[in-house]
Amino acid sequence: MRVYFDNAATTPLDPEVLKEMYKVMESQFGNPSSIHAHGREARTLIERSRKTIANLLHTSPAEIFFTSGGTEADNMAIKCGIVDHGLKHAITSRLEHHAVLHTLEAMEKAGVIKLSFVDTDHKGNVDYAHLEKLLQDNERSFVSLMHANNEIGTLTDIERVGELCEQYNALFHSDTVQTMGHFPHDLSKLKVHFLVCAAHKLHGPKGVGFLHINHRIKIKPMIHGGSQERNMRGGTENVYGIAGLAKALDMAYADMEAHQAHIQGLKSYMLEQLKAEIPGVSFNGETDPGKSLYTVLNVSFPEMDMADMLLFNLDIAGISASGGSACSSGTDIGSHVLTAIGANPSRASVRFSFSKYSNKEEVDFTVAKLKDVCLVKA
Ligand SMILES: Cc1ncc(COP(=O)(O)O)c(C=O)c1O
Numbered sequence: 365m366r367v368y369f370d371n372a373a374t375t376p377l378d379p380e381v382l383k384e385m386y387k388v389m390e391s392q393f394g395n396p397s398s399i400h401a402h403g404r405e406a407r408t409l410i411e412r413s414r415k416t417i418a419n420l421l422h423t424s425p426a427e428i429f430f431t432s433g434g435t436e437a438d439n440m441a442i443k444c445g446i447v448d449h450g451l452k453h454a455i456t457s458r459l460e461h462h463a464v465l466h467t468l469e470a471m472e473k474a475g476v477i478k479l480s481f482v483d484t485d486h487k488g489n490v491d492y493a494h495l496e497k498l499l500q501d502n503e504r505s506f507v508s509l510m511h512a513n514n515e516i517g518t519l520t521d522i523e524r525v526g527e528l529c530e531q532y533n534a535l536f537h538s539d540t541v542q543t544m545g546h547f548p549h550d551l552s553k554l555k556v557h558f559l560v561c562a563a564h565k566l567h568g569p570k571g572v573g574f575l576h577i578n579h580r581i582k583i584k585p586m587i588h589g590g591s592q593e594r595n596m597r598g599g600t601e602n603v604y605g606i607a608g609l610a611k612a613l614d615m616a617y618a619d620m621e622a623h624q625a626h627i628q629g630l631k632s633y634m635l636e637q638l639k640a641e642i643p644g645v646s647f648n649g650e651t652d653p654g655k656s657l658y659t660v661l662n663v664s665f666p667e668m669d670m671a672d673m674l675l676f677n678l679d680i681a682g683i684s685a686s687g688g689s690a691c692s693s694g695t696d697i698g699s700h701v702l703t704a705i706g707a708n709p710s711r712a713s714v715r716f717s718f719s720k721y722s723n724k725e726e727v728d729f730t731v732a733k734l735k736d737v738c739l740v741k742a
């Protein structure tokens with residue numbers, strides 16, 4: 365048996381998505397910027413995809429801009445949101461994805477902004493009172509806080525953050541890469557200026573995603589070139605990627621509740637099995653449904669021999685998962701997220717992340733292998 369429990373890194377392509385993309389690759393090869401019939405056909409396909417996505421998110425197609433994925437969308441929101449609005453202060457957390465953290469840090473280093481970090485607790489929860497204080501003290505900030513943490517799964521209340529940002533006249537960007545297609549985002553209600561999607565996290569293709577930009581704010585393009593994406597992102601569109609993204613999101617929304625129940629069931633089951641079978645095991649981040657992304661379970665193992673070989677040994681045993689440990693002082697390797705929540709650096713941590721294709725047999729297999737692999741010290 366070979367188990368794939370690394371769905372937060374990427375998900376397998378859904379065969380229906382592949383079919384859709386194949387159809388486009390085979391017959392709709394026109395350049396969407398060409399004015400002839402082949403071009404118009406490709407253009408129609410892109411605009412139909414944009415409309416599908418906008419309808420699912422309860423927004424207008426004019427607010428959806430296709431990108432090469434999550435990293436580009438995060439960069440565009442942050443760089444253009446800050447520069448084009450003349451903002452001098454940004455607020456984020458130490459738990460953000462590097463697509464956000466490194467972008468903001470580079471801007472601080474270049475002298476464009478002063479960067480503040482909101483306090484977070486040992487489970488990765490944002491301290492909303494501290495966030496409010498930072499907003500009070502720094503008028504017109506740019507706030508970037510992710511919806512679900514990709515390593516530990518802890519959720520941020522982005523509705524609450526949106527309210528606070530509105531109150532203090534801040535721009536709000538949320539990296540929703542891990543929740544897009546897994547939680548219903550209603551953009552007619554959510555007070556957010558920028559949201560992000562990467563298709564490969566929801567059984568779509570790699571190298572395509574989108575940035576949602578609220579119609580009330582305007583930014584200039586980050587990538588200059590042709591007039592694609594209404595002059596907001598130069599470059600010939602990834603037509604079959606965009607078609608695959610729309611299909612994947614459409615399918616994700618159609619079956620979201622069933623998938624959530626199935627995956628949450630597996631996560632809870634694995635958590636209970638691990639507690640029963642591996643003495644001393646604990647979990648990084650929130651695990652309560654409602655506070656935690658149902659696709660992610662981050663496990664902290666008791667101290668063991670060759671802890672740094674755990675992922676390798678799991679791989680040999682037929683299980684693909686990922687993770688790391690907190691950085692011990694003075695080293696620069698390891699997980700910045702686990703370090704930020706104060707996880708014990710001498711304990712190995714593994715992120716198991718599930719999808720609609722995961723099943724109970726795979727959980728049983730993994731727990732049994734973990735028992736073998738974890739030569740738990742007495
Ligand atoms: C939270 C988060 N943000 C951004 C990204 C980057 O997305 P992409 O791989 O599409 O560039 C990822 C992917 O791992 C992610 O998990």
